[in-house]
Amino acid sequence: MAWLVSLGVFLVLCVLLGLILPNPPPSRLRRDLQGRVGGPIARLRTRLRPPPDPVPDPFDTLRLQTRLGCLAGKIRTVESTPHIYARAHRLMALEAAYDDLLDEACRLAGVPTTPAKPHSEQKRWQEEQELSARGWTW
Incomplete structure (x- = not known):
């Protein structure tokens, strides 16, 4: 009988040690x-x-909106400055970067888009309208 009690105490101690000690x-x-x-x-x-x-990270969305706003400001600056060195090349590069960010923003917001490398003004306007309808501002 004593051995049954000692066996029971041993098993209880093993279970307690298993709970306390890390696996x-x-x-x-x-x-x-x-x-x-x-x-x-x-x-x-x-x-x-x-x-x-996966749910998109709101900080990624905020970062993307900030980058879009910065690029839009740079595009306005280049368009408004009449005498700037390599204006056409700068404008093309800025617009290409802006279009890529718009595509990424549409993907993040769930806007269905068709990939087209030379973005037209109409496609850019349409993506901007879709994003602003979903609450995006930049």
């Missing part, structure tokens, strides 16, 4: 089994319930 790293056999069993189960889980779409 030891898994053994090699346990890692191998988790890798083999976890693979098909994880694939089945993602097939039955796909992971949710």
